[in-house]
Amino acid sequence: xLAAAIAVLVIVLFYGAYRIYGGYLARSVFGIxxxxxxxxxxxxxxxxxxxxxxxxxxxxxxxxxxxxxxxxGPAIAVIWGWLPALVWIVAGSIFMGAVHxxxxxxxxxxxxxxxxxxxxxxxxxxxxxxxxxxxxxFLISLAMGVFAYTVGSLFASLYPEAVLSxxxxxxxxxxxxxxxxxxxxxxxxxxxxxxxxxxLLLWAxxxxxxxxxxxxxxxxxxQLVAEAETRSGxxxxxxxxxxxxxxxxxxxxxxxxxxxxxxxxxxxxxxVWTLVAYAAVxxxxxxxxLLQPRDYINSYLLYFGVAALYVGLFLVRPEMAAPTTxxxxxxxxxxxxxxxxxxxxxxISGFHCLVASGTTSKQLGRIKEARxxxxxxxxxxxxxxxxxxxxxxxxxxxxxxxxxxxxxxAVERGGMMSKSAQAFIDGGANLFNGLLIPRDWGKALLSLxxxxxxxxxxxxxxxxxxxxxxxxxRAIRLPVLGNRFVAAAIGAAMxxxxxxxxxxxxxxxxxxxxxxxxxxGASNQILAALSLLAVAAYLRLKGKSGWPFLLPFVFLLAVxxxxxxxxxxxxxxxxxxxxxxxxxxxxxxxxxxxxxxALFFIRTPAxxxxxxxx
Numbered sequence: 060x061l062a063a064a065i066a067v068l069v070i071v072l073f074y075g076a077y078r079i080y081g082g083y084l085a086r087s088v089f090g091i092x093x094x095x096x097x098x099x100x101x102x103x104x105x106x107x108x109x110x111x112x113x114x115x116x117x118x119x120x121x122x123x124x125x126x127x128x129x130x131x132g133p134a135i136a137v138i139w140g141w142l143p144a145l146v147w148i149v150a151g152s153i154f155m156g157a158v159h160x161x162x163x164x165x166x167x168x169x170x171x172x173x174x175x176x177x178x179x180x181x182x183x184x185x186x187x188x189x190x191x192x193x194x195x196x197f198l199i200s201l202a203m204g205v206f207a208y209t210v211g212s213l214f215a216s217l218y219p220e221a222v223l224s225x226x227x228x229x230x231x232x233x234x235x236x237x238x239x240x241x242x243x244x245x246x247x248x249x250x251x252x253x254x255x256x257x258x259l260l261l262w263a264x265x266x267x268x269x270x271x272x273x274x275x276x277x278x279x280x281x282q283l284v285a286e287a288e289t290r291s292g293x294x295x296x297x298x299x300x301x302x303x304x305x306x307x308x309x310x311x312x313x314x315x316x317x318x319x320x321x322x323x324x325x326x327x328x329x330x331v332w333t334l335v336a337y338a339a340v341x342x343x344x345x346x347x348x349l350l351q352p353r354d355y356i357n358s359y360l361l362y363f364g365v366a367a368l369y370v371g372l373f374l375v376r377p378e379m380a381a382p383t384t385x386x387x388x389x390x391x392x393x394x395x396x397x398x399x400x401x402x403x404x405x406x407i408s409g410f411h412c413l414v415a416s417g418t419t420s421k422q423l424g425r426i427k428e429a430r431x432x433x434x435x436x437x438x439x440x441x442x443x444x445x446x447x448x449x450x451x452x453x454x455x456x457x458x459x460x461x462x463x464x465x466x467x468x469a470v471e472r473g474g475m476m477s478k479s480a481q482a483f484i485d486g487g488a489n490l491f492n493g494l495l496i497p498r499d500w501g502k503a504l505l506s507l508x509x510x511x512x513x514x515x516x517x518x519x520x521x522x523x524x525x526x527x528x529x530x531x532x533r534a535i536r537l538p539v540l541g542n543r544f545v546a547a548a549i550g551a552a553m554x555x556x557x558x559x560x561x562x563x564x565x566x567x568x569x570x571x572x573x574x575x576x577x578x579x580g581a582s583n584q585i586l587a588a589l590s591l592l593a594v595a596a597y598l599r600l601k602g603k604s605g606w607p608f609l610l611p612f613v614f615l616l617a618v619x620x621x622x623x624x625x626x627x628x629x630x631x632x633x634x635x636x637x638x639x640x641x642x643x644x645x646x647x648x649x650x651x652x653x654x655x656x657a658l659f660f661i662r663t664p665a666x667x668x669x670x671x672x673x
Contacts, residue, residue, distance in 0.1 A: 280319065413520075
């Protein structure tokens with residue numbers, strides 16, 4: 060019953076934080092007044108600036124910031140014990156992540172819906188603006204390139220059941236956007252219809268998986284696949300097929316395994332190119348037509364998954380299988396600073412400032428709703444991250460910790476194919492049993508949740524990259540690059556680079572994004588620290604105290620500095636030059652921007668000093 064009690068405590072703490080600390084920030088720090096005109100109303104263009112119902116916008120914002128980050132990060136963090144992971148998620152979300160997201164949203168809204176990078180330019184200076192945008196463009200393109208590669212791999216290998224629901228939801232989103240914004244249909248019936256169709260798509264996807272790899276198999280091997288599926292009584296994905304063929308003693312089976320591996324690679328490439336093309340198109344369509352309704356309808360899938368996991372904790376009443384703390388397991392790195400960059404999206408994430416100031420600020424109908432969307436959206440993500448920890452720590456059952464968390468390499472590497480990801484899916488499926496959802500269906504449903512939200516982050520992230528490139532073009536005075544179609548094409552090319560171009564590593568040639576992915580955690584938290592610095596600088600300029608942002612900034616600076624130092628040591632010893640150079644360049648840009656910020660604070664009087672001078 061301990062897990063269920065912890066779940067209740069987490070929700071109570073988050074609710075109290077929203078009412079008390081979130082209210083303090085809204086009233087006393089930002090002085091939000093409802094009569095302020097939102098940019099979505101002032102600059103309404105039907106493309107990017109679109110006044111939006113707060114519930115629709117919450118779904119879009121939540122789906123965009125959530126993605127797979129608050130699932131994979133907390134699932135990995137359980138290796139240090141469930142208590143450190145939960146403490147960081149709760150404290151980080153309340154005092155850092157929600158503060159960060161709320162602040163980024165407010166300063167964007169009060170600067171015509173401009174991004175945090177643009178606000179940095181207005182407040183600190185042009186050099187700082189260019190530096191911030193350069194770091195942002197690198198981070199987005201790296202993350203989205205890896206997401207495209209990962210989702211393509213999942214479609215090709217493990218979860219072909221997700222294909223119909225993911226792509227079918229695009230058609231649903233187009234219909235929902237058209238009905239609401241062009242036909243004036245009521246939100247409730249359209250929402251109910253959209254959710255019903257999404258449910259049918261989920262069922263159809265599980266019933267009829269799209270195993271694209273079969274299209275790339277030569278005829279003899281395709282026949283062996285058909286025979287293996289007949290023996291299994293069900294369609295086989297590429298990963299399951301290779302295991303099944305390995306049991307076949309026939310000489311032709313060995314060749315079929317080789318053919319299946321080649322076909323799997325071809326299918327992955329086809330899916331990745333499809334995803335990159337989709338993301339590019341989605342980034343230039345009106346936000347109301349695809350991106351917003353897709354995220355809104357998709358958010359209900361995540362709401363259901365989270366609610367079912369919490370209810371399952373009460374019905375199944377599992378005991379904690381993971382230790383409270385686990386700080387001395389052989390092969391596991393130190394908790395500090397790794398925990399704080401491993402769990403990013405579940406506690407604080409720099410990517411969120413790009414979403415809040417990129418798409419969300421341009422759709423916020425009333426500034427009064429900024430606390431609900433910004434502060435509340437991050438707390439909702441904290442609720443998700445917390446239940447992931449509980450699913451991994453309690454849902455895996457007695458003895459499950461050694462099975463899933465016995466080897467750091469297996470836990471940390473492989474994304475959705477890692478042991479930690481499987482701990483969440485298997486543990487969550489056990490909790491779903493309490494709702495009479497069969498375990499196989501529970502695993503399929505959770506897998507669909509993860510893949511679907513990787514997709515929502517992919518198309519939102521590519522749109523943010525387009526915005527970033529347009530703003531960077533203005534900053535360096537290259538207007539031709541500021542055209543939205545040109546920016547979208549460049550953004551898609553950057554995604555393709557990280558997904559396809561291979562670079563040499565000590566482990567052999569690997570896609571660029573995968574090769575330098577270990578840098579993402581530290582880079583993401585650097586961006587969060589810089590965003591906090593930007594909000595504090597904005598408040599300083601307005602004669603207000605920025606301590607709620609400066610204190611988390613200092614903490615993240617220590618965390619990211621230590622994490623980068625460890626990574627540099629490891630990559631220097633491994634002669635991993637590609638990652639090492641990227642780390643040093645990223646650190647140099649960040650230090651330069653921090654120096655620019657420090658000079659601003661030296662030049663600008665503090666709030667109390669400004670009042671005294673007046």
